[in-house]
Amino acid sequence: MLGPMQTIDPQDELRVYDAYVAGRLSAGLAAGVRTGLFDLLDADGPMSCAALAEASGLHERGVRAWLAAMQAGQLVQEVRPGDFTLTPAAARDCVRNKPGSLAGLIDMEIENFLSPALVIEGLRGGGPCVYGDSDPWAEHAADPAKARAFSDAMHAIACSPSLALAEKAPLENARRLLDAGGGSGTISVALARAFPQLHCTVLEIPAVLPHIEERAREEGLEQQISALQGDLFAQAWPTGFDAVLLSQIMHDWSDDEGARLLRRAYNALNPGGTVLIHEKLIEPDGGPLANALVNLDMLVWTEGRQWSATDLEQLMQQAGFEGVQAQKTYGYWSLMSATKPG
Template sequence: MYATHALRVADGQGVFAHLIRHSGDSAGKIAAALAVDEDTLERLLLVLSSFGVLDADGDRYALAAGVRPYVDREDPRYLMGFVDHLISDTSEQFGRLSGYLRAGKAESDRDTPAPFEALYRDDESVGRFLNAMWGLSHHVSHELVALAGLSDARRLIDVGGASGPFSVAALHACPQLRATVFDLPQVRPHLAARAAEHKLGDRLDFAAGDFFRDPLPAGDCLAFGYILSDWDDETCATLLRKAYEACLPGGRVLVMERLFDEDRGGPLATSVMNLSMHVETRGRHRTATEYLGLLRRAGFVDGTVRRSGGDKHLIIGRRAESGSGR
């Protein structure tokens, strides 16, 4: 608990940014440069060095090997937005687990807001959540785009695509592609900011809607990135059927998720996030076989699994060129 809070505070106060520029500075020099209290800073630095985030040489500190990408705001692998989300939005909800054990989630949450009503309660919360999703998704999305083989795709529909981590990666890799993020209206300005940042012009647009109530826009590639793990099997089946109807003949659906090993014995990160899904949403993480079954149930064929070098993997289903494919 303290190590995670120390990470967040050090990031927010510019400690990591300073060490990127001035590796090997002492606590005194860092404190003077950042205009912070030296005693408090030194205690933070000691925690972070014991935790393996920093290397300490006497009273001099540097980022440990391999750490920089995850604390450097200029690096696509920057993860402190996700840490901020865990502390601000997730950790306070873990107290509900005791109630879930006693009475079950449905009974315990009967009078609480729906998951995304809470996450999207105001613009600050929306921004924090979307930054967390960007940090988790954008870097690995470049690898997932390559695994998806989108050179023949023309219209990507990014369902619940947030501020566009997958769409942005796909558009940079595939010059023939255009993408539409389909998400709740609150997301629009955040997507527009990412589109402008990445100079994508009108190749990346936004369609406001609720995927429970509204039809999905049509395209030859529909993507669900970290979406199906938010929902139970029946809801996932409904969403995939809607994707099937919106998918052009010969097109495909991409499911991008953490995957359990087939015996559900790991990986650890998937097991941890599976518990988080129980607290934050109404979903769970699944095995590749379970996702392939959901795709077949919706009518998609030729299901394949392509694993990335990270925690987020790809399951592909295709809509047949003609006929129902069911």
Template sequence: MSEKWDKESILSLSGAFQTCRILLTAAELDLFTILSDGPKSVEDIARDKSWDERGLRIVMDALAATGFLQKSAEGSYSADETMLKLMAKNGSQSILPLVLHRNRMWESWSKLTEIVKTGSNPNPLGMASRTSEEVQDFIDAMHVVGSVMANRIVESLDLAPFKRMLDVGGASGTYIMAFLRKAPHMKATLFDFPRVVEMGRNRLTQHGFIDRVEIVAGDYTKDELPSGHDLVLLSAIIHSNSRDVNRMLYGKIFRSLDPGGTVLIRDYVLDESRTNPPDGAIFAVNMLCATSAGDSYTLKEIREDLETSGFVSVNLIRNGANMDQLISAEKPR
């Protein structure tokens, strides 16, 4: 159901960016990590970091006013256990990589008005244009987002028929680990850009899965996909592409799959009005800001493109509202 708006709620939303920006700046400055070893004064932090004392004081007072920090009567600042756990770099449940990713989204979303006027994105955020630090933050952010969802997705699937999966754009192996954890009989191949697969190798080694995973570096827009798989996963990939690029990708998957094999697509799947799920419609705006041709797609569009590539039995097998929808399709035997 659509949100009901009035004067107060519209004005509140239009000003909500201020608190958001303060938190993003705190993340960019890594203030919570700085405070992880105890309370500190503005003077101490400014001196250690060579930052402006006035600017830092104003931001830290605002963080205290909004409850992100605490300020003592003596003027020192601290963060409580929950904030350190979530927002410090070394926090046990750190979401800092995802918050830093959203800080970069702030920059791309700031171009939205001009993109709508011109129909052109001057700086799409492709992987090739990111610095090594930005790639690491993005991959870590996707792991933060994906860890819980991957387990939910996998629990809804029967993996008994499958022997070997290919994760296209598999990043650091978050979904591969969830699949292999549920299905001890399976092996997997992780396919992604060269500098990304090394992050995957590290994470898979750390969690004890590397012996069951082949690492293949490549670019699906240029390279054919490795063969010998009866299951291919496209997790949060197709929204970055135009339909033309997705049809090209589906064709490569079709050629790489064993006869009778299955492709699984996890993404937002919009209804025909393109307004539900609402988060999917908003995510399409994110793709407008971050890519040159990405979008959120409807089931009809995805089915048409898969069938054009030779797939049959295209079905929505899992519905949801949080990019947890799943489409399956089969390659005929």
């Protein structure tokens, strides 16, 4: 039996339902990347539904439903009746093998979808659970395929932000940079191109080292980028650097471990050296929503959280750094920097 309707602000009428149904868009997005629908529309569009179904080997009814959803999500556009192509945003971010594309990150959702069941598991256990009871970093160290998939996803998410970071980073006088936990070296590539005098050492686990060397060769930067086997916590970091970069590293770890990382960065630096922290920060009002939602990813993947600039500044100061600065770089990303006295 229906009760009386509650009075509600018109702006809030659809808030809960829209949040509930939003997962369908991300599911369709991932399905379109994995099946190559975005790739086909980029290469051969505009295409009709029937032509896209034939080219992809998928069912026409399914492709029609997908097109309708992606068009409403502003990822596909109908350029003339019955013929579809990608919007500029989808052409940039949803097509494989394009510089700056997010396709590698989106594709990882297929095997590692942030489902309600996985979030509940994280809520109950309070720790990483994306690989069941296994530690994610141990899984990557033991399984080169998982390490490669994760490395490719992190490359995808960092490509465009890396270029903006290179424009903002205060590295004009730096000669040696340690990219701690730098994945396949995406950020180091951007920094090496922006600062020809800079040599970047990417500290990573053994499973990732071939990816670093491969990317350096592809970019013609073998003389500026080197890979160094190491562990963020188990082994001492090398010293004598003018800069240390922690890009999407702090949010992977607990507050205590984050403090340890900053002390290690401090010890790795020469006096007067600079620490760079590249993260998607939480604003004083708790937003933006996209950054706040990443806390759920951190819950199931890591022991960490998304940081605010204030919290990071306090931690940096406690480690001994001075002159903390924060600036927005690209989209949801920000750069925090500080100096080791001397």
